[in-house]
Amino acid sequence: MKIKNLEELQRIKEESLKNLNGRESKKRGRVVVGMGTCGISAGAKDTLRAIVDEMEKQSIDDVAVIQSGCMGLCEVEPTVEVQIGDEEPVIYGHVNEKQARRIVKEHVVKGNVLREILVKRGKI
Amino acid sequence: MTVENTILICAGGACISSGEQSVKSTLEEEIKKHGLDSVVKIVETGCMGSCNLGPLMVIYPEGVFYQNLKSQDAKEIVEEHLLKGRVVQRLFYKGPTGEIKPRMKEELPFFTKQVKVVTRNLGIIDPSNIDEYIANDGYFALNKILEWSPERLIEEIKKSGLRGRGGAGFPTGLKWEFTRKSKSSEKYVICNADEGDPGAFMDRSVLEGDPHSVLEGMMIAGYAIGAQYGYIYVRAEYPLAIERLKKAMSQAYEYGLLGKRIFNTNFSFDVELRIGAGAFVCGEETALIRSVEGMRGQPVQKPPYPAQKGVWDKPTVINNVETLANLPVIINKGADWFSSIGTEKSRGTKVLALSGKINNAGLIEVPMGTTLREIIFDIGGGIPNGKKFKAVQTGGPSGGCIPDEYLDTTVDYDSLTKLGTIMGSGGMVVMDEDTCMVDVARYFLEFSAEESCGKCTPCREGTKRMLEILHRIVDGEGKLEDIDSLEELAISIKDTALCGLGQTAPNPVLSTLRYFRDEYESHIKEKRCIARSCKAMIAYTIDSEKCVGCGACARACGVNAVIGKIKEVHKINQEACIKCGSCYVACNFDAVKKVDAVDLVED
Numbered sequence: 001m002k003i004k005n006l007e008e009l010q011r012i013k014e015e016s017l018k019n020l021n022g023r024e025s026k027k028r029g030r031v032v033v034g035m036g037t038c039g040i041s042a043g044a045k046d047t048l049r050a051i052v053d054e055m056e057k058q059s060i061d062d063v064a065v066i067q068s069g070c071m072g073l074c075e076v077e078p079t080v081e082v083q084i085g086d087e088e089p090v091i092y093g094h095v096n097e098k099q100a101r102r103i104v105k106e107h108v109v110k111g112n113v114l115r116e117i118l119v120k121r122g123k124i
Numbered sequence: 125m126t127v128e129n130t131i132l133i134c135a136g137g138a139c140i141s142s143g144e145q146s147v148k149s150t151l152e153e154e155i156k157k158h159g160l161d162s163v164v165k166i167v168e169t170g171c172m173g174s175c176n177l178g179p180l181m182v183i184y185p186e187g188v189f190y191q192n193l194k195s196q197d198a199k200e201i202v203e204e205h206l207l208k209g210r211v212v213q214r215l216f217y218k219g220p221t222g223e224i225k226p227r228m229k230e231e232l233p234f235f236t237k238q239v240k241v242v243t244r245n246l247g248i249i250d251p252s253n254i255d256e257y258i259a260n261d262g263y264f265a266l267n268k269i270l271e272w273s274p275e276r277l278i279e280e281i282k283k284s285g286l287r288g289r290g291g292a293g294f295p296t297g298l299k300w301e302f303t304r305k306s307k308s309s310e311k312y313v314i315c316n317a318d319e320g321d322p323g324a325f326m327d328r329s330v331l332e333g334d335p336h337s338v339l340e341g342m343m344i345a346g347y348a349i350g351a352q353y354g355y356i357y358v359r360a361e362y363p364l365a366i367e368r369l370k371k372a373m374s375q376a377y378e379y380g381l382l383g384k385r386i387f388n389t390n391f392s393f394d395v396e397l398r399i400g401a402g403a404f405v406c407g408e409e410t411a412l413i414r415s416v417e418g419m420r421g422q423p424v425q426k427p428p429y430p431a432q433k434g435v436w437d438k439p440t441v442i443n444n445v446e447t448l449a450n451l452p453v454i455i456n457k458g459a460d461w462f463s464s465i466g467t468e469k470s471r472g473t474k475v476l477a478l479s480g481k482i483n484n485a486g487l488i489e490v491p492m493g494t495t496l497r498e499i500i501f502d503i504g505g506g507i508p509n510g511k512k513f514k515a516v517q518t519g520g521p522s523g524g525c526i527p528d529e530y531l532d533t534t535v536d537y538d539s540l541t542k543l544g545t546i547m548g549s550g551g552m553v554v555m556d557e558d559t560c561m562v563d564v565a566r567y568f569l570e571f572s573a574e575e576s577c578g579k580c581t582p583c584r585e586g587t588k589r590m591l592e593i594l595h596r597i598v599d600g601e602g603k604l605e606d607i608d609s610l611e612e613l614a615i616s617i618k619d620t621a622l623c624g625l626g627q628t629a630p631n632p633v634l635s636t637l638r639y640f641r642d643e644y645e646s647h648i649k650e651k652r653c654i655a656r657s658c659k660a661m662i663a664y665t666i667d668s669e670k671c672v673g674c675g676a677c678a679r680a681c682g683v684n685a686v687i688g689k690i691k692e693v694h695k696i697n698q699e700a701c702i703k704c705g706s707c708y709v710a711c712n713f714d715a716v717k718k719v720d721a722v723d724l725v726e727d
Binding site: 001002003004005006009013014015016017019020024030032064065066067068069070071081118 | 129185187207210248249255256257258263264267379380381384387388
């Protein structure tokens, strides 16, 4: 394929930029979804999808969404860990789709910890 | 938004030679084994700069920086970091005192003081993928200038103040203007990638890590002077650079960014690779031109300059790799932006290769006008093993040594020239107190004498005679008049040699004579080497009070020069000793001493 003008060059740039997206540090913080077998069977895939979707809706691009394995808290799966800035990480349990969206709206955007689904503060 | 990890693994020359391939293959295997290959992407990038920490990788989205990796570490990273989301602290960068430094790449002190213009894409993009170059504004500068007149382009580069990064620092815009004004229907652009200074690897890293920026730069230069053809002259010793250049060229042709009627304009440009056989003199432009033409690489007299009569006797512009890689950024961000970086007479940044006795050996880019102290101590992390800084050598065999009293000198073309050295292509070799400056001068002169093409007498014979004198001084047979002879020879070679190689070859000797004359004198008068590095002037002895008679030194000695029974004090037979230092290293009781040989005789 030959590039004939600026528009075509611009199009390749934009397409390619999407692929490079994952290559910057999301500095403000991270949201980790437990995606071990236990998590997935408890519905972690829906939780993850809801978080990604809500992050996009809220136009948050400085917080990383990461999948991890089992944290060892199988009884409260799906689990989500949120860490913003230098704050202590917060782990939520039994996070369904609805709670996932609340986590993004309340904790990630406003910084309010959701006490009712809180499992643990600090590192596992 | 996709949920995935991207792993950037440095595939620069240094990381490859320290085992990047085996780390990468284990990583791939493990990722596959755990079924992560759809969500984890591995990208091999160009040199990230911190070569002494290699092999290394950065894992996004967290931006975690892992260093000094072995293939078994890759397994742990997959199992801990990727699978369980737990970072592997053990593999973080640690400061000189052992504390764990920030884990993010961006927070490493090595990176915070740098300004990346030429190396903007190194360690960020995949050099073998043109789309990633385009994503970072690649080929937009070319598109932009094709709407300008060549005259406007030359004005812009003149305004930016860009000077040639190959060493001499000639203003790039001016060089182009001369070549543009030469009347000819056929003109050429040559990219000089014949980087040959000991301790220099800037151009190689740029070619390996961002080959498209050099291609784009060549086309910009070609449009400015009215050339349709370009040659890249690269050394055969850079196989990876050659491979990536070839790939980059074929991708650019595929996209129509090289070839006929680029971006549907009347501008056409073709590029050809020319592989040099690794002769240092071929970095000199007239010798390089002969070599491109397929003849023996020997310099010819200037004028006529290449701007009038270059390759195939046609007007030719020769620009260095780093100069060319600067061009797309200058066009995209503007001459005013570029000239706001650096000093009044040296605009922009300089890529430097740090090597020698320095903690963070590697590739860095700093604004012109940064002090040597900042470069060596802040970015370079200082001297290893608590040793004292002695000198820094810049400009390779054409440059000179700068002693510690000038550490606050800024790095730019003019202040380095004032100190009797040159900016050169950007190699910086750091030396500590254990380095003998006479020996350093001898090393660089030996290089120049060996690389002399032999065409002109001053260089061919003169460097040989100087080298003989230096050998004599180092061997402890120097005479006092040797220093005068060295100076006389140096000055006449500088004045009479045909090309840059000969004219600058005496610089290492002249600069060490200027700052370290006392070392020359002590070698000659007292037969003492201050750094205790010249074998002819040192001796090893055993301290009878500290020796416990363990016999470690005797076992280490390859020539049976250590005498003594177990549990008795050992002695060294000076006649048999070859001064290899094995006993010195082997002793655990600090009993083996390195002394000046003259003192030994007095005892």
